[in-house]
Amino acid sequence: MENLVAQFRGAVRTAGATVGDGDLEAAAAYLLTRWSEPQRQYHTVQHLTAVLDVIDRFDALAPHPERVRLAAWMHDAVYDPTALGDANERDSAEFAEGLLQTLGVPEDTAAEVARLVGLTAGHATEEDDPDGELLCDADLAVLAGDDEAYADYTAKIRREYAHVPDDDFKAGRAQVLKALLELPSIYRLEPIREQWEARARANLENELKS
Incomplete structure (x- = not known):
């Protein structure tokens, strides 16, 4: 956890935060408590870490990797499996903008991080948005895992939606899978x-068939 806190502190400081390190570390600790909430099975600290690892691996492809890292920290900061539509993403974006501004991040940068968070609702980006x-x-990235990793992912998603009856879950999950498969490409950066694309x-096709 200490490494994650240090990573957050570095990213938010690079983004222009003006408060002291103690406040940045407290913010990181608070975010980690959110990522550790009991209703989460997949959207946990493990998922956050996995997303950050991919960003670190490919950060040269983004002009503002610190904003991408902060958006990763915030993109599921609000997570309620019973929420409808893109409410979680909207609420997470609003939360992100407010938190970053309290840390002294410039308003335009905080707004841009919030915009990035909002993109995770449908994973649709405009051209020239690296x-x-x-x-x-x-x-x-989880979608490109090996058989074991992908099975673990789908099992955790099902547990998060344990309140949804099987038939309803299958129908909803099928819609998600079809929407992803209908994208021109699942991954945007070459x-x-x-x-990972293939x-x-x-x-996704194997899960849809099953």
Whole structure:
């Protein structure tokens, strides 16, 4: 956890935070408590760490990697499995903008991080948005896992939605899978797409068939 706190402190300081390190560390600790809430099975600190690892691996592809890292920290800061539509993403974006401003991050930078967070609702980016593309690609990296990792992911998602009856869950999950498969490409950044696209599509198609 100390490494994660240090990473957050570095990213938010690079983004222009003006408060002391103690306040930055307290903010990171608070975010980690959110990522550790009991209703979470997949959207946990493990997922946050995995997203950050991908961003670190490909950060040269983004002009503002510190904003992408902060958006990763914030993108599921609000997570209620019973919420409808993109309420979690909207609430997380609003939360992100407010928190970053309290840490002294300039308003335009805080707003941009909030915009990035909002992209994770549908993982659709406009052209010439490498920061957004890296965040979305990192968030969807799990789709390209091996058989064991993908099965673990789908099992955790089902546990998060344990309140939903099987038939309703299957119907909703099928819609999600079809929407991802209908994207021109699941991954936007070419180096990532070359490595993961085929595997992710195979995983999604196999789950849809099952």
